[in-house]
Amino acid sequence: MAQLDSESINEVWRDIQQDFSAERKVIPILKEDLKAAIVALDTFLSNNASTINSAIPQPARSGLTTTQKAKLLSYVIYKRYIKEV
Amino acid sequence: MASGDSLVQMAPQEAEFPATTGPGLDTRNNHPVLDFDASLSEVCYFSKVMPQHYAGGGVNVYLHTAYSSAVAGTGAWAAAFERVGEVLDIDADSFASDKYVFVPVPATAGYITVDSIGFSDGAEVDSLAVGETFRLRVMRDGATGADTATGDGELRFVEIREA
Numbered sequence: 001m002a003q004l005d006s007e008s009i010n011e012v013w014r015d016i017q018q019d020f021s022a023e024r025k026v027i028p029i030l031k032e033d034l035k036a037a038i039v040a041l042d043t044f045l046s047n048n049a050s051t052i053n054s055a056i057p058q059p060a061r062s063g064l065t066t067t068q069k070a071k072l073l074s075y076v077i078y079k080r081y082i083k084e085v
Numbered sequence: 086m087a088s089g090d091s092l093v094q095m096a097p098q099e100a101e102f103p104a105t106t107g108p109g110l111d112t113r114n115n116h117p118v119l120d121f122d123a124s125l126s127e128v129c130y131f132s133k134v135m136p137q138h139y140a141g142g143g144v145n146v147y148l149h150t151a152y153s154s155a156v157a158g159t160g161a162w163a164a165a166f167e168r169v170g171e172v173l174d175i176d177a178d179s180f181a182s183d184k185y186v187f188v189p190v191p192a193t194a195g196y197i198t199v200d201s202i203g204f205s206d207g208a209e210v211d212s213l214a215v216g217e218t219f220r221l222r223v224m225r226d227g228a229t230g231a232d233t234a235t236g237d238g239e240l241r242f243v244e245i246r247e248a
Contacts, residue, residue, distance in 0.1 A: 014124040021120065021153035021237035024113070026194050030158045031123055031235040 003046045012038050088247055092144065093133045095221070095243040101130040108225075108240065113151070113195075118239040120153065121225035123232075128224040131243060132169075139215050143205040143248035148223065151197045152190050154236035160188040161232035163224045164202050164243075166210045170217030180222055181211040190234045197241055203248060221245070 004012070013035045020027050027034070045052075053061060056069060064072070097110060097117040106127050108119040121127045146164045163183040173179055186202045204210050213219050225238045 010124065014122070017123045017236045020235070021123075024153050024194070026156050027154040027235045028156050029235060030233040032233060034235055 004042045009035065009038055009042065087140075088142065090138075090247045091244055092136050092139055092247055093245040095131040095133065097240060097242075099131055101132060101220075103128060103130075111239070113153075113239065116241065118151070118241050120237040120239055121227065123227045123234065123236050123238070126224055126226045126228045128222050129240075131221045131223070132218065133221065133245075134218050135213055135215055137215055140247055141206050141215070143203065144210060145201045145203050145246050145248050146221070147199055147201045147242075147244040147246065148186065148188070148240065149197050149199050149242040149244070150188055151195065151239045151241060152234055152236060153239060154194070155190045155234040155238075156192055156194055158190050158233035158235065159231060160190060160234045160238045161226040161229050162186050162188055162200070162202075162238070163226055164204075165222045165224075166204065166213055167220040167222065168211040168213040168217060169219055170214065172217075179211070180220075181209055183222075183224065184209070185226070187231055205248075 013031070016034070016038070017031065052073065053069065056072075060069070097119045100108070100110070100119055102108075106125055108121045108127050108129050111118050111120045119129060148162050148164070150160060150162065152160065163185045165180040165183045167173070167178065167180040169175065184202045184204060186200045188198055188200045191198050211219070221243065223240060223243060226232055
């Protein structure tokens with residue numbers, strides 16, 4: 001999948017700021033620094049999509065759609081880093 | 086009234102909202118606030134009457150703001166007056182020019198900062214006269230490059246004082 005366009009980057013940027021604001025957790029960086037992080041992560045995913053895909057064993061790798069594998073990745077990230085135990 | 090005396094005060098609950106791109110009414114530890122988005126220019130309005138004791142010396146608009154998550158950077162806020170009285174066709178807006186204040190974000194989360202914008206009498210307050218109704222438009226200009234604060238800016242109070 002190609003990298004996100006600027007409109008999509010801005011949507012992520014807006015949504016994550018609203019999420020952070022709702023939590024009222026301290027964010028010590030400027031909003032342009034936050035956007036740079038979003039762009040960098042998007043670039044990383046674009047550059048490493050095939051590597052991530054290769055990490056998924058068969059039959060899941062070929063049996064799941066790209067969207068399903070992306071959801072799978074997001075669920076693992078959420079459980080590891082976001083959902084408080 | 087003497088310089089520095091309070092003319093009008095406005096709480097978040099009194100805000101009037103546009104059809105789109107307006108702040109959200111929220112509470113922060115039961116303190117009512119208006120949450121302004123970080124990535125858009127959002128406005129709200131307050132309708133008041135200019136008190137009889139306004140001496141015509143111009144006014145200072147004091148914005149009491151905080152930030153939901155930011156502890157660094159700058160918030161770009163602006164205010165503008167619209168004289169209503171008996172002279173405005175209220176089917177269309179007729180605000181005087183926005184005047185800006187660039188607010189340094191408090192380094193401690195939860196702290197309110199009070200910053201003022203000066204308006205001279207006459208055109209800058211849309212030629213508003215004593216006893217006339219008016220609207221004050223308050224904006225956080227999250228779309229401008231000068232606004233660098235991450236996350237929501239919160240408006241806690243507005244006060245207008247004699248300059």
